[in-house]
Amino acid sequence: MSENRSFFRDTVERILTDTLDKADIDLAEEKRLLPAALHDALVENGITLMLVPEEQGGIGASLGDAAAILRLIGDAAAPGPILETMLGQKLLADAGFDLADRLVSLVFAETVALPAANATQWDEAALYDVPWAQAVDHILVIAREGDAARLIVTNAGDWTAAPLADAAGEPRDNLSAASITIRSASLPNYDALLRTAGILRGAQILGAIEWSFRRTVEYAGERKQFGREIGKFQAVQQMLAELAAHLLASASITEAAAEGQSPGLVAASRSRLGDAVDATITIAHQVHGAMGFSLEYALNSRTRRLMAWRDDYGSVLHWRRALAANFTELDRETFWLGVSDAGLAQAT
């Protein structure tokens, strides 16, 4: 691990310990309230500007560094548009726009009806599933234009929101507006942007799996039935061994994807995480018994986020199709070259 990364990790672990507890996570759901102390600390320490180059006022950290931080954020079940702000600020910088003061939201819009390329006004605008739309300054839209992307920047206050939420209870509103003012810029590669978001969400997923695994192993060592800890029963041990294997395998490919960032590794990571998510939800809850099903117990703050995140920024099935499409034109001899070549050069 690089020295920088250890520093970022130590900083964020300290911030999470100091500013976030279960009550904050619950308030985000019950009152749609961001944990203000957490987000203030992340903004003040420059964490939300990690991916912005230094010469544009950021930290210039690598995607691997950002993934390591989001893994901690996922582990802690920290609510709010943290990924969205990290990536959104980078895209604002890439497009040559001013950075936002605090938080932004961001949505990929593959099929939304868009305004004309040079328009400064967007009539009859609509967006769906927008995270924390009412808690941010700007809402960024990444729209597909052939192979390229268009970044559209809107003021959050210009939208009318129909409040909805994801499985974890975090806001994901549908937005509409008769006409709003926009700024837009072209960015080179839509699929590459989706992969970047996919890597970052993947890291968050991995963190939530990691927490669930740790907590479930601890619980199996605490809870007694038939006069002994349930973790002493082979049936429980077999389930937890299976969960450990899912965690280790998905961590290995997800770490590799965050460092290597090739289309194949990213798609493989999100596909593998999909299976790990399913196993985590099933096994962590089964081992916890009825206890884990209560709203009060912290397990659901992770497992419900796993439900919400599993198919974000490319569904599991999307990534599987994308991965397989890289291989179907290969033959019996070249197939192995595709597997062993970590670069997997073709775009997905």
Next chain:
Amino acid sequence: MKAANLHLELPTLTPKAEALRQEVRAFIAEERSSGRLPPPRRIGLGFDKDMSRRIAQKGWIGLTWPKQYGGQERSALERYVLNEELLAAAVPVGAHWVADRQSGPVLLKFGTDAQRRFYLPRIAAGELTFSIGMSEPESGSDLASLKARADKVDGGWRLNGRKIWTTNAHHAQYIIVLARTSVAEGSRHEGLSQLIVDMTSPGISISPIVSMAHEHDFNEVLFEDVFVGDDALIGKEGNGWNQVSAELAFERSGPERWLSSFRLISELVDVLGPDVRPSSLEELGRLISHLLSLRQLSMSVASMLQQGKSPNMEASIVKDLGTKFEQEAVRVVRNIVSAEDLIANGRAERLRALLIHAQQYAPAFTIRGGTNEILRGIIARGIGLR
């Protein structure tokens, strides 16, 4: 990792390892073009003594061993690269596989200098096939209950017992037998020893066991008053259990645990082509994502071995996941073959043959080398539950 006792290393392959990969690919291309490596019609490790000798001539058996014993002193990651290239191309490596993977390393770790000097250069030359004498008719997963006995006699040991599921015993020059050399006083794990036995010794008889795939890989080996000299003992008398545990870690971590049915997948891809149903793409993509994850994990284990760590739990996870992946691969290939109607009316005859063989072979994946239930017990111990 922020999770109890689970460890990962992000592997980096050196230019030397990548250069070795190209050398292996050139070797395989040469073998193919000269007709010595026809596309296989079965999965699993093929047996070809001549192929093992040609691989040995390249210096690729005992790759990591000291040069004084015939090795090349290359790294564990280089050995990993060599093995994945050979396995993915279905090169028949069965004649030297066990000797290279575990018998040699056990001798290197626990054997006397005389044993190393005698056996290791011969293994590295591709001349010796080894068998593993662990399982018995009444001792499978509960290996410590074994009954084979070696009684001390003048100048050596008299071995009696019955070993089973002994792969390649009918080809092997030597077998390393785990036998009881003294009555266990405390733990059952005490009093076991490893003996290296010449397969031509008087008193050994071999009976074939034909598998449900109609193949003769396994045997039952009977030892009746077989005399072996004092120099047959490997390591310390009574330390056999610890030695075997170390040996099984070598056995569990390698890419053969998820590449032995690779040819089935590559044959499917060959036949499939780009015009396929989305549901088939999704199944294939899922399979490939598991393959790539296992590869990362395997390389991570090789990195840890290279650093002198003992990733026993991680190796058990590779085998648990790898063998389940191989069974899953058979199911997925079968589903896609059916969905895309690939083998009806005499089409894709080789894929059909491979699929039939793989289905029959697949139950063995999660049994041989330690059942998955036993492996998960090891994992459960690793994460602190036992």
